[in-house]
Amino acid sequence: MHSYSTAHNRVRTIFFLHGAAFSSWVPHIPLVQERLGLGHDELGGILLAAAIGVLAVMPIAGRMADRFGSERVVRYSGLFYFTAVGIPAFMSDYVSISIAMFALGFSGAFLDVAMNANGLHVERVKGRSIMSGLHGFWSLGGFAGAGIAAAWFALPISNYYHLPFVLSLFLIAHIIAQTGLLSDAQTNAILTSAQSETDEDHTSSVKPKERNMFLLLLPFGVCAFIGQFGEGVITDWATVFMNTELSSGATMAAVGFAIYSFAMAATRLSGDALVTKFGRAQVLLTSSVLASLGTFIITLSPHYIVAWIGCGIAGMGLAVILPLLLSAASKATGKGGGAVVSIIAATGYSAIMAGPPIIGAIGEVAGLVTAFGLTATFLAMIIPVYLLTMRSRLQIAGNG
Structure with missing residues (x-):
């Protein structure tokens, strides 16, 4: 066995x-x-x-x-x-x-x-x-x-x-x-063995499989894009922001990024327990709020130490969005493996690549403060996407 x-x-x-x-x-x-x-x-x-x-x-x-x-x-x-x-x-x-x-x-x-x-x-x-x-x-x-x-x-x-x-x-x-x-x-x-033992569960799990896979996964992909967009921006631009806008110097900016990275790792390691206790929907919405709030704190920081707090909060918020969406999409569609991963990961990778140059272009025209403010607003868009398109799908996915 x-x-x-x-x-x-x-x-x-x-x-x-x-x-x-x-x-x-x-x-x-x-x-x-x-x-x-x-x-x-x-x-x-x-x-x-x-x-x-x-x-x-x-x-x-x-x-x-x-x-x-x-x-x-x-x-x-x-x-x-x-x-x-x-x-x-x-x-x-x-x-x-x-x-x-x-x-x-x-x-x-x-x-x-x-x-x-x-x-x-x-x-x-x-x-x-x-x-x-x-x-x-x-x-x-x-x-x-x-x-x-x-x-x-x-x-x-x-x-x-x-x-x-x-x-x-x-x-x-x-x-x-x-x-x-x-x-x-x-x-x-x-x-297959488990489904044959529970015909009722088998019937309910087949329904999502019969629907168009791309359309079913689209809201998950949109949320993945939003989350990964924010991750790409924080990863590539947070240290630049602290150095240029808050005069932190390279060392203090690196400390902020280290706080962000630590917060992300710690949250990911505890993320499965949080999903089991509170459910995927609650964790996704909370993650969106924290990611947006942390980025707003960085944006409005009067000092780089305040920006460190924003980095930590943003790291907590961005940490579990992608793995949660991969897991929820697999559960909601009844499909695992490459079919789910390739669609959602493709949108996520596209966002990581698109985010930094877009923010760089906005920063060149309107300044990094404006660029980070727009990023923070964009990260909050996971909430209306959930309310409009994902509520029932995450209910299918449940807490496990």
Whole structure:
């Protein structure tokens, strides 16, 4: 008999490793910029190449996860990803690093969709919310990867060896962890058996399956777009805002971002318990309020210490929106895996990419205070979307 706890722990490990690998690469970005003599616009170009890679994989990753099994796609996309993360740091010109960044974005999103799909399968057989906790482990991996990089850079060891060393360890851990993942075939067998025992529940769960999948998931995607838009803005612009508008200096601005990151990780790790206790609808609405409130506090802050409070509140609000929506959409539609993840994740990734340049353009014309105020207002739009289109769907999703 397959151990669901083992499968849960293995997919947690995959999330952790994904976050650790990505955050191991991030400290190398300024080093690459300096080594190749890239301007800010050229650096933006290679980062855009990674974003294009992410979008390119979205139409196919979910289908492949559903067709071949999410556990198999996790296995092979992970081999590609943990190799691809290290390649850009060693490229010698703009064209080659752009190609390498495309491969990084493509493989990272491929693994991201597959591991989220597998997490949804584990959630369905366990019968309780786990997606927020999985994303919390991604955040923990991010902390670990960044911490290891900082320690490595402080030691008298060449930075040249950092990525090959840590990524080799992550790849070995991935190969070990993926062997214990729950297979999609097992999930389907378990759910089919459970449905055959309860005809009444089976009948009610089939109805959402018969509806148009895209239209059914559209409100979830809209809310994901709003939440991820805010996350992209805070991630890329909060430190800039504190530095330029509040004269915080780089160090104090970094403290604000650290508070935001810690609040997000802690909330994600407790998010599943909150969903179980209060329900998905209540947590989603509260998250929207906190995200909007925190961003407004940053916007109106007279001092960077007040902005730190806003960063913490915004981190709490933005933390569980995406994992909650993935989980709720799977429950409400009766479908798990790539079909749900690819639609919602695609809108989320699009928002993360669209948010920072849109806010930059608004900031250039009207100032960052106005840009952050508009972002805060936009984050509150989850509430009317819920009231108009999602109330019944989240009632289907329930609290588990």
